[in-house]
Amino acid sequence: MIRAIRGAITVDCNEIEGILTATERLVKEMASNNRVSPIDIVSVLISTTADINACFPAAALRRIEEWSYVPVMCMQEIEVPNALEKCIRVMMTVMTNKQQHEIYHVYLEKAVQLRPDLQK
Template sequence: MNDPDQRLVGLRGATTCHDNTAQAIETATAALIDALVERNSLLPEQIVSLTFSVTADLNACFPAAVARRREGWHSVALLDCQQMAVVGDLPRCIRLLAHVWLPMDRAPTHPYLEEARFLRPDRLSHN
């Protein structure tokens, strides 16, 4: 996108999943993507890439597969990876890093849902 009124921004977000099932992961991933899109007023053509990382206790499906099924997302680069295992990390957590084009005057919003909202106490009032 070569629009001088837009800037490339990295957005972060995370959520937790109640169970290690395909349905639970799909539901949690869809809610996280919906929050990212809605809170930042994103159109598919503004989204360059999304990288999902999941904790090792979530292996029933790929979050990127959920995103890949979204209408208009055929040009979005998607990737899944496993989150680094750290003692005491939040269990059943799905994180994302998105690269998007945002208008210069729009502040980015980083969605932290479910138990993941406690990962960013500085953002609790914004979620």
């Protein structure tokens, strides 16, 4: 069956290496915590707040061995007043036998405040 795994992370500044490192860390943790391999991933959608534009975060996935065929797309989040800044959000769609309540969603750094109810 198909399930979605959510995740988010913040970065300290709008710099290429920091964005790529944070994105790579997030997607690796999402896959690892849910025991998902690249062959199980249907697609990955990545959004960023408007203050992140130094690079495409999707480029981080190309740095991960065996992830070269995973379809990835980037987009910008809508601007909402007082929203969390410098945030990268990920929705990873995967093939899995897990039930929805068994999915482990990953929120790192300041992004933990987005969904404290999902922290395990």
